[in-house]
Amino acid sequence: MPFYQSLPNVEKGDYLYQEDNASYHKTTLAEKFKKDLGLKILEWPPNSLDLSPIENIWGLLDNKIRARRPQPITL
Numbered sequence: 001m002p003f004y005q006s007l008p009n010v011e012k013g014d015y016l017y018q019e020d021n022a023s024y025h026k027t028t029l030a031e032k033f034k035k036d037l038g039l040k041i042l043e044w045p046p047n048s049l050d051l052s053p054i055e056n057i058w059g060l061l062d063n064k065i066r067a068r069r070p071q072p073i074t075l
Contacts, residue, residue: 016042
């Protein structure tokens with residue numbers, strides 16, 4: 001949250017926060033945290049991998065790693 005809070009005009013509510021509505025994002029503690037920070041949440045269908053932009057990035061990263069020669073042998 002330090003990055004979010006450092007953005008200009010945060011107090012004006014110029015930003016939307018996106019999450020995938022996974023159950024751990026909907027806990028009472030998580031909801032209170034977001035409310036206390038004043039986050040405006042972008043409504044998003046739960047667990048919609050095809051709509052989440054990060055899934056495309058993970059796919060690109062996976063392809064790049066698999067194309068490396070020699071293949072990585074450790075984590």
